[in-house]
Structure formats: structure tokens, C-alpha cells
Amino acid sequence: MPDINETQPVIAACNIKKSFGAFTAVDDISFSVDKGMCFGILGPNGAGKTSTIRMIYGFSPLTSGDIFVFGLDIKKLYRKIKARIGVCQQENTLDPDLTVMQNFEVFARYFNIDRKTAVERASSLLKYFALEQRRHARATELSGGMVRRLVIARALINQPELLILDEPTTGLDPQSRHQVWERLENLKKQGITILLTTHYMDEAEHLCDNLVIMDRGKILAQGSPQSLISEYTGENIIEVAEPEDDLRTFSREKKVRQEDLGHRLIIYAENGHELYREICGRFTHKSCILRSATLEDVFLKLTGRELRE
Amino acid sequence: MNVNISTRFIRIWQRNLTVYKESWKVNFLPPLLEPLFYLLAFGIGFSGMINSVSYASQEVSYVRFIAPSLVAINIMNNAFFENTFGSFVRMYYQKTFDAMMATPLNAEEIITGEIVWGATKAAIGTVIMLIVISFFGLVSYPAGFLIVFAAFLGGIAFGSVAMLFTSKVARIELFNLPIFLFITPMFLFSGTFFPITGLPLWAQYFALVLPLTHLVNLVRALSFGLFNSEALIGFCYLIAFCLVMFPLAILKMRDRLIK
Numbered sequence: 109m110p111d112i113n114e115t116q117p118v119i120a121a122c123n124i125k126k127s128f129g130a131f132t133a134v135d136d137i138s139f140s141v142d143k144g145m146c147f148g149i150l151g152p153n154g155a156g157k158t159s160t161i162r163m164i165y166g167f168s169p170l171t172s173g174d175i176f177v178f179g180l181d182i183k184k185l186y187r188k189i190k191a192r193i194g195v196c197q198q199e200n201t202l203d204p205d206l207t208v209m210q211n212f213e214v215f216a217r218y219f220n221i222d223r224k225t226a227v228e229r230a231s232s233l234l235k236y237f238a239l240e241q242r243r244h245a246r247a248t249e250l251s252g253g254m255v256r257r258l259v260i261a262r263a264l265i266n267q268p269e270l271l272i273l274d275e276p277t278t279g280l281d282p283q284s285r286h287q288v289w290e291r292l293e294n295l296k297k298q299g300i301t302i303l304l305t306t307h308y309m310d311e312a313e314h315l316c317d318n319l320v321i322m323d324r325g326k327i328l329a330q331g332s333p334q335s336l337i338s339e340y341t342g343e344n345i346i347e348v349a350e351p352e353d354d355l356r357t358f359s360r361e362k363k364v365r366q367e368d369l370g371h372r373l374i375i376y377a378e379n380g381h382e383l384y385r386e387i388c389g390r391f392t393h394k395s396c397i398l399r400s401a402t403l404e405d406v407f408l409k410l411t412g413r414e415l416r417e
Numbered sequence: 418m419n420v421n422i423s424t425r426f427i428r429i430w431q432r433n434l435t436v437y438k439e440s441w442k443v444n445f446l447p448p449l450l451e452p453l454f455y456l457l458a459f460g461i462g463f464s465g466m467i468n469s470v471s472y473a474s475q476e477v478s479y480v481r482f483i484a485p486s487l488v489a490i491n492i493m494n495n496a497f498f499e500n501t502f503g504s505f506v507r508m509y510y511q512k513t514f515d516a517m518m519a520t521p522l523n524a525e526e527i528i529t530g531e532i533v534w535g536a537t538k539a540a541i542g543t544v545i546m547l548i549v550i551s552f553f554g555l556v557s558y559p560a561g562f563l564i565v566f567a568a569f570l571g572g573i574a575f576g577s578v579a580m581l582f583t584s585k586v587a588r589i590e591l592f593n594l595p596i597f598l599f600i601t602p603m604f605l606f607s608g609t610f611f612p613i614t615g616l617p618l619w620a621q622y623f624a625l626v627l628p629l630t631h632l633v634n635l636v637r638a639l640s641f642g643l644f645n646s647e648a649l650i651g652f653c654y655l656i657a658f659c660l661v662m663f664p665l666a667i668l669k670m671r672d673r674l675i676k
Contacts, residue, residue: 218520
């Protein structure tokens with residue numbers, strides 16, 4: 109197996125498109141993921157995140173475009189590629205008919221890994237994910253957090269160079285989420301490239317070196333969490349509840365970037381402290397807060413605030 | 418897109434075997450008890466009414482006549498139920514196939530592994546049934562050993578049809594339709610409980626279209642140690658049936674699995 113060239117991206121997606129009949133789920137997008145990076149695909153429900161990663165791990169054929177993983181063409185060499193990646197799908201795909209350990213053994217066979225190696229790796233993975241005591245439990249007896257950890261652990265049985273996670277922490281309690289994050293950070297330190305989808309902005313901010321924000325099949329923005337924040341919102345956010353008309357006039361005259369939600373005014377500011385003091389001093393409000401801008405602000409600004417689905 | 422099946426389909430077969438072994442005691446019971454129930458009901462309950470049936474120009478006891486039918490029906494049911502309800506549950510509810518698709522396995526291998534497993538399960542059931550009915554002296558050996566191969570062939574045939582239905586149904590309840598319209602009529606009218614010569618001529622021709630008729634003919638001939646034309650026709654029919662249905666099942670099911 110040839111080594112990955114350091115400069116060659118682990119994933120290169122070029123003008124990829126996925127249509128289901130008349131519906132276009134992924135509409136001509138391109139991006140690349142470098143070795144050792146954690147790359148995030150963010151977007152509201154139905155943005156095309158899952159369709160995108162399914163094409164990358166060879167589950168869905170591309171309608172058009174090209175994907176190269178480890179420099180190999182997914183259309184031709186999907187088997188070689190799939191042998192070198194680990195995938196953690198959105199749904200619980202554990203085998204409910206089997207125990208935790210059997211899940212590893214059966215899954216390892218799909219990769220032609222012999223039983224001895226499978227048991228060795230499974231034991232250390234169970235230890236790493238704090239599931240050792242449950243090795244003989246049925247997969248159906250596990251809690252949500254354990255299931256998720258186990259699915260991730262199982263995805264590592266073939267010692268993948270690339271780990272693909274589709275919404276790894278959806279539905280988990282805060283303790284479980286942080287536990288998953290910590291493990292993923294460790295894996296990244298070991299040099300594994302990670303591709304994940306999420307609609308939790310704190311998750312992306314926490315884990316991702318680089319990310320794209322998708323909506324309706326298109327990429328709206330791309331960059332590191334910090335660069336996206338400074339590009340789209342500025343450093344600070346001033347949120348004013350029930351703004352009065354003279355404040356609106358004031359902020360318009362000041363020509364600050366803002367979003368008027370009616371009952372709430374959101375002002376994006378580069379260095380908001382001065383402006384905040386001025387607003388608090390000159391106008392009286394039920395609530396006026398100054399906070400750091402987050403990825404969530406960028407996300408909502410780009411994808412809008414209306415409900416999806 | 419071309420069809421690409423490697424020997425890796427064994428991995429899916431192994432997965433199902435692992436699960437089967439987990440509850441082998443329960444899995445062994447039906448093929449063990451079912452023939453006993455039938456032989457008890459028909460052998461004792463019916464024998465007073467029907468003395469003998471003429472088969473291959475000889476008079477045979479009714480129990481001897483239906484014993485191979487029970488084996489053939491069991492083959493049909495095992496494979497058909499495994500690749501309808503069993504495969505559907507793995508595909509739709511347990512997402513087992515989704516997990517497999519993220520590994521070096523492909524859709525064709527998953528479908529092949531499932532069908533071959535269904536046939537294997539049918540063959541395992543057949544072995545158990547043969548042991549039971551052999552105690553009653555209802556099978557001639559060594560020809561009787563070939564029934565296990567017939568079971569595998571029949572299993573591939575019925576498993577492929579089953580997989581074709583699985584590729585189409587939206588909900589699991591809809592399997593009642595092929596069972597009611599396909600499996601039950603075959604169970605009754607394929608020369609299972611009475612010779613098809615007892616049917617009107619048009620119905621005899623119709624029975625000859627059904628795969629179970631040919632599986633029954635083949636298994637019955639082998640259980641009597643006969644290699645007659647019915648056995649040969651049955652064998653050829655089943656091979657041809659598999660050659661059509663198996664590729665069709667692969668293609669249609671692949672359309673369903675690949676999104």
C-alpha cells in the first residue's frame with residue numbers, strides 16, 4: 109500500500125453532485141481535507157450533509173463529479189478505500205442479535221481481519237472507550253451514550269486512517285458528548301483524519317480545524333471556525349431585547365452590521381465594548397448583553413432562522 | 418454499473434450463522450417437531466381413511482407419500498421466510514446492511530450472502546427432518562443423502578423469489594400478500610398432500626409451473642431412491658428457475674439498497 113503523500117489531500121471532492129429524481133441533495137460542491145485534520149460539514153436538516161459523506165465512503169454512487177480518497181478514485185477502487193476508513197453512521201447500526209464482543213468479531217470479519225487480531229483490538233478499544241465491563245452485554249442492553257461509543261469503537265477495528273462520523277453526538281447527554289469529544293480529540297492527536305457532520309455548533313467549534321457550512325446542497329462558507337466568525341460576524345455580538353425605535357435609528361446611522369428580528373436586535377461588532385457602553389448609556393432596555401460571537405451566529409446568519417423540515 | 422460478487426459474501430453468511438448459533442436450540446425445534454406432528458396427524462388420524470396412494474406405478478402408504486412433501490415444504494418455508502421477514506428486518510429495522518455497506522463489502526455480496534444463508538438454513542432444517550423421518554423408515558439411502566443438495570438448490574430458488582419481494586415491499590405487513598397468493602396455494606396444490614393427477618387437467622398444467630411441484634417431485638423421487646424423469650425435470654426446472662431469479666433478485670435488491 110503506497111503511503112499518502114504529505115501534500116496530497118486525504119479527501120478531494122471535485123464538483124460532486126447527488127440527485128434523487130428531480131431533487132438535488134448535493135449540488136456541485138468541491139472541498140478537500142488534509143491529512144490529520146478534523147473537517148466538519150455543518151448544515152441544517154436536509155442540507156445534504158449525509159448525502160455528501162455517503163458518496164465519500166462509497167455508499168452512494170455520485171450523480172456527477174469525482175471523489176478521490178487517499179488519492180484513489182472512489183468509483184473504481186471503493187473496496188481498497190473502504191478497507192482503510194472507519195464509518196460511524198447516524199443510526200445505530202449495531203447488531204442487536206449479538207453481544208458487544210461478537211459485534212466486534214463479526215464486523216472485523218467484514219474486513220477479513222482474523223479472529224485473534226479482532227479480539228485483541230476489540231479489547232483495547234473497549235478499554236479505551238470505557239466499555240470493558242459490558243463486553244458480554246447484548247447490544248440492545250446499552251444506553252444511548254454507550255451505543256454511540258461502541259459504534260465509534262467498532263469503526264476503529266480496521267485501524268482506519270480516516271474516520272467518518274455522521275452526527276456522532278446527536279441525542280447524547282452532555283456527559284456523553286464530552287466523553288466522545290475527548291476520545292475524538294485523542295484520535296486526532298494519533299494522526300487519524302476525521303470527517304464529521306453535525307448541527308451542533310459548539311461541537312464543530314470544539315473539534316474542527318476546518319469546516320464548510322452547507323444548505324440546500326450548496327456550500328455557503330468554508331474556513332476555520334475562527335476565520336468564519338471574524339469574516340461573517342465580527343468578534344462581538346450585542347443583543348438587545350425589545351429594542352426601541354430610536355435605537356434602531358441610532359444603529360442605522362452608525363452603519364453597524366445588524367439583524368433586526370423585531371422583538372430582538374442583533375448587532376455584529378468588531379470591537380463591541382465601546383458601542384455596548386454607548387447603547388447601554390443612551391437607551392434604556394429590559395435586556396442588553398454583550399457576548400463573544402460564536403459559530404452559531406455565523407450559522408444562523410448564513411442559513412437563516414426559519415424552521416426546517 | 419456491472420455486477421461484482423467476490424467470495425466475501427461468505428462474511429454475511431458467517432454473520433447469520435453466528436446469530437443462528439446463538440439460539441440454535443430454538444432454531445432446531447421446528448424441523449424436529451413439525452414432521453412429528455404431521456406424521457402423527459396424517460399417519461394415525463388419516464391412515465384409516467386412505468390406505469395407500471399410487472406413486473411411480475406402485476402402491477405406497479400415505480405417510481410414505483407425504484413425508485418428502487413435508488421436507489420440500491420445509492425447504493420452501495425456511496428459505497422464503499428467511500429472505501423475506503429475516504432479510505427485511507436486517508435491512509429496514511436493524512440497519513445491518515447499512516453497516517456492511519460501510520465496509521469493503523458491496524451490495525451484491527450482501528444479497529448473495531443472504532440468499533445463500535437462507536438456502537443453508539433450509540439445508541440444516543432438511544438434515545434434521547431427514548434424521549427424524551428416517552427413524553420411521555420413510556427414506557431410502559444412499560439416494561436420500563442427495564435430498565440435502567436438493568434442499569440447497571430449492572433454498573436458492575425460493576430465497577431468490579423471496580428477495581425479489583423484499584426489494585419491492587414498503588412495509589413488512591405486505592409480505593402477507595405473497596404468502597397468501599404464492600406460498601399457501603403451492604403448499605396445497607403442488608402434489609404435496611395428494612398427487613396432482615387428482616386435479617383437473619388445467620390445474621395440473623398450472624401446478625407444473627410452480628416451483629414447489631418440482632421440488633416435491635425431486636425430493637420424493639430421491640426419498641424412494643428413484644432417478645426418474647420427474648426427478649430430472651424437477652432438477653432442471655430448479656436450476657433454470659435459479660438462473661433467472663437469482664440475478665433478478667440481485668439487480669432489484671441492489672436498486673433498493675443503493676441510495
